[in-house]
Amino acid sequence: MGIFSGISRKAQEIFGSWSTSQSWNAQNGYLRMYEMLGGMGTSSGISVNVKLAMSCGAVNICSRVVTESLASLPLALKSRKEGRTNEEKKAPLYNVLARQPNSYQTGWVLRKTFFYHAVNYGNGYARIVRRGGKAEGETIGLHLLHPNSTRKEIEENGEAVYIIRNANGQEERLRDPFVFHVPSQSDDGITGIGAVESGREEIAMAMAIQRFGSAFFARGGVPAGMIIKSIPFKDQTDRERFRSDFERLYEGPGNFFKKLILEGGSWDYKQFGLSPTDSQFTDTSAATVPSIARFWNLTPHLAGDLSRAHFANVEQLWIQFLQITLNPWLVGFEQEVHRSLLSPKERDAGFYAKHNVNAFQRGDFETRMRGYATLLQNGPF
Numbered sequence: 001m002g003i004f005s006g007i008s009r010k011a012q013e014i015f016g017s018w019s020t021s022q023s024w025n026a027q028n029g030y031l032r033m034y035e036m037l038g039g040m041g042t043s044s045g046i047s048v049n050v051k052l053a054m055s056c057g058a059v060n061i062c063s064r065v066v067t068e069s070l071a072s073l074p075l076a077l078k079s080r081k082e083g084r085t086n087e088e089k090k091a092p093l094y095n096v097l098a099r100q101p102n103s104y105q106t107g108w109v110l111r112k113t114f115f116y117h118a119v120n121y122g123n124g125y126a127r128i129v130r131r132g133g134k135a136e137g138e139t140i141g142l143h144l145l146h147p148n149s150t151r152k153e154i155e156e157n158g159e160a161v162y163i164i165r166n167a168n169g170q171e172e173r174l175r176d177p178f179v180f181h182v183p184s185q186s187d188d189g190i191t192g193i194g195a196v197e198s199g200r201e202e203i204a205m206a207m208a209i210q211r212f213g214s215a216f217f218a219r220g221g222v223p224a225g226m227i228i229k230s231i232p233f234k235d236q237t238d239r240e241r242f243r244s245d246f247e248r249l250y251e252g253p254g255n256f257f258k259k260l261i262l263e264g265g266s267w268d269y270k271q272f273g274l275s276p277t278d279s280q281f282t283d284t285s286a287a288t289v290p291s292i293a294r295f296w297n298l299t300p301h302l303a304g305d306l307s308r309a310h311f312a313n314v315e316q317l318w319i320q321f322l323q324i325t326l327n328p329w330l331v332g333f334e335q336e337v338h339r340s341l342l343s344p345k346e347r348d349a350g351f352y353a354k355h356n357v358n359a360f361q362r363g364d365f366e367t368r369m370r371g372y373a374t375l376l377q378n379g380p381f
Contacts, residue, residue, distance in 0.1 A: 042200050042201050042204035043201060043204070044201075044204040044205055044207075044208045046204040046207050046208055046211075047204075048196065048200040048203050048204050048207070049196070050120045050121055050194070050196050052207070053120075053196045053203050053207075055207070055210075056203055056206050056207050056210065056292070057210075057304070058206055058288060058289045058292040058293065058303055058304070059196070059199075059203055059206075059292060061302075061303055061304050062195075062292060062293055062295075062296035062298055062302075062303050063116065063119065063120055063195075063296065065296070065298060065302050065303070066115070066119050066296050066297075066298070066325065066326070066329075067112055067115040067116045067119055068112055069321075069326060069360075070111065070112075070115045070326060070329055070330070070333075071108050071109075071111040071112035071115060072108070072359070073326075073330070073355040073356060073357060073359055073360070074098070074355065074356040074359050075097050075098055075107070075111070075353060075354070075355050075356075076094070076097075076098065076353070076354055076356065077089075077091055077093050077094040077097060077098070077351060077352075077353055078351070078352055078353070078354055079349055079350045079351045079352070080350045080352075081349075081350060088351060091138075091346065091351070092131070092138050092139065092140045093138065093139045093341060093342070093346070093351075096139055096140065096141060096142055096341075097337070097341075097353060101126075101141060101142040101143075102129075102141050102142060102143055105144075110126070110142060110144060113144055114126060114144060114182070115329065117144070117146070117147050118182050118183070118184055118192070118329070119184065119194065119195055119296065119329075120194050120195055120196050121147040121148070121192075121194045121196070122147070122183060122184040122185075122186075122191070122192035122193045122194030122195075122197065123147045123150070123152075123181065123182075123183050123184070123191060123192045123194075124147070124180075124181065124182045124183075125144070125145035125146075125147060125150045125162070125179060125180070125181050126142045126143060126144050126145060126179070126180040126181075127142065127143040127144075127145055127164075127174065127178060127179060127180075128141075128142060128177070128178045128179060128180055128340065128341065129141030129142065129143070130177070130178065130343075135175070135177035135178070136177075136343055136344055136345075137343060138343045138345075138346070139341045139342075139343070142180060145162075145164055145179070149164060149165045149166070150162060150163070150164050150165075151163050151191070152179075152181065152190055152191060153190075154190060159175070159176060160175075160176040160179075160190075161173055161174070161175060161176065162174045162175075162176075162178075162179040162181070176340070177340065179340070180336060180337075180340050180341060181336065181340070182329075182332050182333055182336050185198075195295040195296050196295075198295050199292055199294075199295035202288060202291045202292050202295070203292060205288060206288040206292060209288065289303050289304065290303070296325070297324060297325045298321070298325060299317050299320065299321070301317060302317075302321060322357060322360065326357075327357075330355045330357070333353075333355075334352070334353050334354060334355065337352075337353040338352055338353065341353075
């Protein structure tokens, strides 16, 4: 017992002072251990990390809406030459970005997972494979690096280096030309802070409400309470036998609506737990959706809450989603492609990456027709 209490005290010394700072952990290489210990502490007493948070319906749908939307947009490699824009389909990077970044993933899978890391953990990382293994070589492949095992440091000479820790605890150092990195919002511009860390209190509250509902129905829909017996039990064995029989017969979903049968002596039941009605379970649960959606920069209707959405404002909500939610990530990704994936030769040739946001309007016939009419009337810009 003394050994474990000593370990616990030491762990508290190490993790206690920064138990709410996931970004600090990432910078110092302890994020994997921190996740194993349960994640970030909250006022509700429920620890939160990315994997646990995904069991919360609002978090899961927010993450999917943002990451899958970003990954679904076509991404092309283009160049500007003599005032003309060309698609560079023969360049190796075109295939890496649009189709197959490595031998085991499609471009959609890699980008979806990359954005999942960037949005939820705060940092998306990928190892860059360059032709000939040289810093100035063309990019011919990408391999994801998990943010739990990757951290970024700035050396004294101002150059960035990435430390990757494998499952055996061994570390590998990669120079900046060999890592693709897109952070979320950040305190220092080096390591991002994810939506799950920022919204941990609201997420924990939603998880607590979810657990309350599960526990309530697991007890057969009976609020917590106590059975009072005026005549004492003969001994502790009788007390425990009664408790065991009561739980077996009357608790659990299979025992809903069973009648309570007690005999011998005077009995009384006193409720001290709240029912879902008393605790306003439905209203409280619904209120967590818009609260959580804010941390993914989403309006409630995209998180499954349609109470404030109506036909008149759907178009404006969609424009807001494109401009405010997706566009910052698209710009960040495209600029990082230019900075780290393009070779010096490709940059000199005017290469750049661009997402096609018009792909979201494929099914909107009326919008497309209005756009074509405007183009025919006014000509290209």
